[in-house]
Amino acid sequence: xxxxxxxxxxxxxxxxxxxxxxxxxxxxxxxxxxxxxxxxxxxxxxxxxxxxxxxxxxxxxxxxxxxxxxxxxxxxxxxxxxxxxxxxxxxxxxxxxxxxxxxxxxxxxxxxxxxxxxxxxxxxxxxxxxxxxxxxxxxxxxxxxxxxxxxxxxxxxxxxxxxxxxxxxxxxxxxxxxxxxxxxxxxxxxxxxxxxxxxxxxxxxxxxxxxxxxxxxxxxxxxxxxxxxxxxxx
Amino acid sequence: xxxxxxxxxxxxxxxxxxxxxxxxxxxxxxxxxxxxxxxxxxxxxxxxxxxxxxxxxxxxxxxxxxxxxxxxxxxxxxxxxxxxxxxxxxxxxxxxxxxxxxxxxxxxxxxxxxxxxxxxxxxxxxxxxxxxxxxxxxxxxxxxxxxxxxxxxxxxxxxxxxxxxxxxxxxxxxxxxxxxxxxxxxxxxxxxxxxxxxxxxxxxxxxxxxxxxxxxxxxxxxxxxxxxxxxxxxxxxxxxxxxxxxxxxxxxxxxxxxxxxxxxxxxxxxxxxxxxxxxxxxxxxxxxxxxxx
Numbered sequence: 001x002x003x004x005x006x007x008x009x010x011x012x013x014x015x016x017x018x019x020x021x022x023x024x025x026x027x028x029x030x031x032x033x034x035x036x037x038x039x040x041x042x043x044x045x046x047x048x049x050x051x052x053x054x055x056x057x058x059x060x061x062x063x064x065x066x067x068x069x070x071x072x073x074x075x076x077x078x079x080x081x082x083x084x085x086x087x088x089x090x091x092x093x094x095x096x097x098x099x100x101x102x103x104x105x106x107x108x109x110x111x112x113x114x115x116x117x118x119x120x121x122x123x124x125x126x127x128x129x130x131x132x133x134x135x136x137x138x139x140x141x142x143x144x145x146x147x148x149x150x151x152x153x154x155x156x157x158x159x160x161x162x163x164x165x166x167x168x169x170x171x172x173x174x175x176x177x178x179x180x181x182x183x184x185x186x187x188x189x190x191x192x193x194x195x196x197x198x199x200x201x202x203x204x205x206x207x208x209x210x211x212x213x214x215x216x217x218x219x220x221x222x223x224x225x226x227x228x229x230x231x232x233x234x
Numbered sequence: 235x236x237x238x239x240x241x242x243x244x245x246x247x248x249x250x251x252x253x254x255x256x257x258x259x260x261x262x263x264x265x266x267x268x269x270x271x272x273x274x275x276x277x278x279x280x281x282x283x284x285x286x287x288x289x290x291x292x293x294x295x296x297x298x299x300x301x302x303x304x305x306x307x308x309x310x311x312x313x314x315x316x317x318x319x320x321x322x323x324x325x326x327x328x329x330x331x332x333x334x335x336x337x338x339x340x341x342x343x344x345x346x347x348x349x350x351x352x353x354x355x356x357x358x359x360x361x362x363x364x365x366x367x368x369x370x371x372x373x374x375x376x377x378x379x380x381x382x383x384x385x386x387x388x389x390x391x392x393x394x395x396x397x398x399x400x401x402x403x404x405x406x407x408x409x410x411x412x413x414x415x416x417x418x419x420x421x422x423x424x425x426x427x428x429x430x431x432x433x434x435x436x437x438x439x440x441x442x443x444x445x446x447x448x449x450x451x452x453x454x455x456x457x458x459x460x461x462x463x464x465x466x467x468x469x470x471x472x473x474x475x476x477x478x479x480x481x482x483x484x485x486x487x488x489x490x491x492x493x494x495x496x497x498x499x500x501x502x503x504x505x506x507x508x509x510x511x512x513x514x515x516x517x518x519x520x521x522x523x524x525x526x527x
Contacts, residue, residue, distance in 0.1 A: 012377065021335040049418075049419050050417055050418075051418060051419060068419075070423075071418040071419065071424050072418050072419075072421045072424070073421075074419070075419065075420055075421040076421055081419045082420065083416060087413055087415075087416040089408070089409050089412045089413060089416070091408075091412055092405075092408060092409070092412065094339075096405060099402075099405060100405060100406075100409050100417075100420050100422070101420060103402060103405070103420070103421070103422075104421035104422075105421070117292075133400075145420070213465060
C-alpha cells in the first residue's frame, strides 16, 4: 500500500474538521474523494501534506509515518500536491514555478525536460509570468510543478474547477497516464461524470468523516449513493 | 561658492544620505515583503551596527583601515545574530502575527536601546574613516570616503538584487513571499527563510550604520531617524517592492540632503513628509506597490 491515513483528527482552532478520518491509496490507482462543500476533502489533502497538523492517528507512506514531520518534509517522501485554485506563484515566471518543483526533491534537468515534454505548451511560455497564463495553462503548470517531484503519490484538489470541457478532457488524460505509470492518485473532484471515467475507487466524505468506499463499477450501479452524499443523481 | 558648485556639493551630500538610507530601507522592505512584519526594531539594529563598529575599532586598535574593515564584517554579523535570536524566541512564538509583532518589535527596540545605553553609555563616539583622501574637483575638494559609501551601497544593492533574482535562495524567498503555505508544500523551509530574512534585514541596517558612523558618530539613539525615514521610503516605494524602495530612497535621501545644505535639516524633513503625503494621495499604494497595506 502506497499511502495510508488512519484515524486522523484535524482542527481549525477549536473547530474539528476531520474526525477519525481514514483512507488508503494504491500504486497505479485513482482514488476519488467526494463529498459536499465543507465536508473536509481539502483538509484531508492538507493533512496528508502536513499543512494541517493531524492530532492523533497516522499518515504513512511506504511504511514511514510522516504525520509528525514538518510540512516541508512531505514532498521529500514523494508526495506531489496540486492545491485547490492552483496556488501558483503567480508573480514568478513559468520557469521559476517549475524550478521550485525541481528544487523540492533535488530533481535535475532530465526531469525538467520530461515534464515539459508532457506539457509542451509550457515550454513555449517559460519566461511568461504564471499569473498571466490562461486558466487551463495555469492548471497544467500546477500539475507540472507537482510532477517535478517525481511523486509516487499525487494529490489533486479539484483540478477541473472552472475549466473548459477540452481542458477537462486533457487533465483526465494526464491523470490516466500517471495512473498507468504507477502513480497513486488521490483526486478530490465534484464532477461525477469525470470521477466515473477515471476512478478505481470512490471515497465519500461526510462531516469530516470518511464514510463508504466503493469501486467505480459499484458506484455506477448505485446512483443512490451520489444522492445520499452529494445530493445529485448520476 | 556659486550656485552650480553649491548644488553639486548638496547633491553629493544627498547621494551619501540616499545610499545609506537605501541600504537601511532595503532591509526593512525585505522583512516586510517576505514576512509581512512591520519591524519597528529595525532602527535598533542600525544603532547596534554603529555601536558594535565603535567597539570593534576601539578594541582592535590596528589602524583605521583594519579597524574599519573588521567593523564592516563583525558589526553586521552581530546585528544579524541578535535579530536571529529575536526571531526564534519572539516572532516565531507569535506565529508572525502582524499586530502582535508590531508590539513585540517596539519592545525589542526599547530593550536594545536601553542595553546600549547601559553598556555603551550616552556619549556619541566616532569611528575613524578607513582612509583620509579628498577628490579634488575644480570648485571644491570632496571626501573620498563618502564617495566610497555611495559605491559600496550600489554594490551591495546590486548583489542583493542578483541574489534575489538569480539564486535558489532568492527563489525560495520570493516563493515564501507570495504563498507561504504552497512554499511549504514544495519543501521550502519557510521558518528558516523567515529567520534568514529577518537576520539579513538587520545586517543590511547594520551595514548602513557602519558605513555612516565615520560621518555621523555612534550614539544609542541614532537609529530613530533612519527608522522613520526607512518607513517613509518603504511606504512611498510601495510596501514590499524593492525597486520602489530603492527609488524612493534616492528621491527622499537626495531631497533631504540638498534641502539640508541650502536651508535647514528641519525644513528638509518637513518637505520630505509633505512630498510623501502628496505621493500617497496620488498613489495610495506607493510608487510600485501592488498590494494593499
